[in-house]
Amino acid sequence: MNLSHFADFCEQAVKDGVLFYYKGEFSQNVIGAMTDTLKLRLDAVGVSGPARRKLFSTFVEMSQNIMHYADVAAADGSKTGALAVGKNGDSKYWIVAGNPVRIEHIERIKEKVEPLRSMTIDEIKAAYREQLRNDEHDKDTVSRGAGLGFLTVAREASEPLEYQIVFRSDRMEFAEFYLRASI
Amino acid sequence: MENLYIPATNETPEINFRFSEHQLHVSGESYPENAMAFYAPIRASLHNYLDRTQAQGAVEAHFSLRYFNSSSTKLIRSLIALMHDSAQAGKRIVTHWYHDPDDDMMSEFGNDLKDEFRMLDIRVVALETA
Numbered sequence: 001m002n003l004s005h006f007a008d009f010c011e012q013a014v015k016d017g018v019l020f021y022y023k024g025e026f027s028q029n030v031i032g033a034m035t036d037t038l039k040l041r042l043d044a045v046g047v048s049g050p051a052r053r054k055l056f057s058t059f060v061e062m063s064q065n066i067m068h069y070a071d072v073a074a075a076d077g078s079k080t081g082a083l084a085v086g087k088n089g090d091s092k093y094w095i096v097a098g099n100p101v102r103i104e105h106i107e108r109i110k111e112k113v114e115p116l117r118s119m120t121i122d123e124i125k126a127a128y129r130e131q132l133r134n135d136e137h138d139k140d141t142v143s144r145g146a147g148l149g150f151l152t153v154a155r156e157a158s159e160p161l162e163y164q165i166v167f168r169s170d171r172m173e174f175a176e177f178y179l180r181a182s183i
Numbered sequence: 184m185e186n187l188y189i190p191a192t193n194e195t196p197e198i199n200f201r202f203s204e205h206q207l208h209v210s211g212e213s214y215p216e217n218a219m220a221f222y223a224p225i226r227a228s229l230h231n232y233l234d235r236t237q238a239q240g241a242v243e244a245h246f247s248l249r250y251f252n253s254s255s256t257k258l259i260r261s262l263i264a265l266m267h268d269s270a271q272a273g274k275r276i277v278t279h280w281y282h283d284p285d286d287d288m289m290s291e292f293g294n295d296l297k298d299e300f301r302m303l304d305i306r307v308v309a310l311e312t313a
Contacts, residue, residue: 125291133299
């Protein structure tokens with residue numbers, strides 16, 4: 001990247017209200033360093049109380065999602081993805097994440113996220129409670145957690161989650177999955 | 184049996200189970216990469232204690248968690264479930280669930296536990312943390 005491209009990149013990031021951006025490998029060490037940085041960043045811009053907790057919670061869920069589900073074959077054996085946090089002019093915060101997934105997992109992801117988009121906050125909380133008490137989930141061999149990840153993010157968000165699947169032209173077996181939460 | 188002490192890290196809470204005094208503390212933040220690996224031995228140790236304890240008074244548990252991630256959620260609930268089973272079997276256990284007064288999510292979680300585990304004395308306490 002030459003300097004004028006970098007200047008444009010920085011300027012665009014400021015325009016979009018970016019507070020934090022990372023793209024690369026996701027490991028617990030990287031996530032630990034990022035959460036420390038995010039806390040300092042939120043302190044610096046004066047985010048406190050519930051907004052801070054919600055941002056932090058969403059940030060951890062999204063980054064651990066990438067660490068657990070990013071397809072390693074798509075990136076030479078490592079778990080890679082991208083994550084950004086920012087603030088809109090209207091003072092709402094947003095978090096976006098993206099990572100490669102296998103084409104055959106797309107339906108499963110849609111089935112998990114799509115219903116959350118039309119649910120009210122009370123319905124989301126009820127679904128969260130039900131899933132928390134669901135002991136059948138242990139039999140799910142794909143899930144790496146408690147099946148509460150997307151529900152947790154939906155619960156923190158103030159608007160329906162947005163997602164996008166971007167198919168790749170170079171490698172047909174993978175797509176990029178992008179998720180956006182507004183806090 | 185031996186007390187269990189695990190110091191806090193960035194991603195895991197402090198576990199301070201003073202079995203000799205019947206005082207069980209879990210405090211801090213919980214978002215380890217592998218929550219099952221972290222909580223399985225803690226759960227086993229608690230299970231073992233609850234099976235064997237001959238406490239004269241009440242066993243006291245204190246959960247002061249500032250944050251936990253989704254994969255820790257079920258495991259924290261399973262510690263409460265163990266205590267609930269034990270309370271149902273006649274042991275006296277008092278469980279305190281502390282939360283920041285501003286933290287609706289944490290107070291709701293405590294109240295949900297109270298709703299679900301009715302045989303366990305769960306006290307949800309709003310507490311300013313430093």
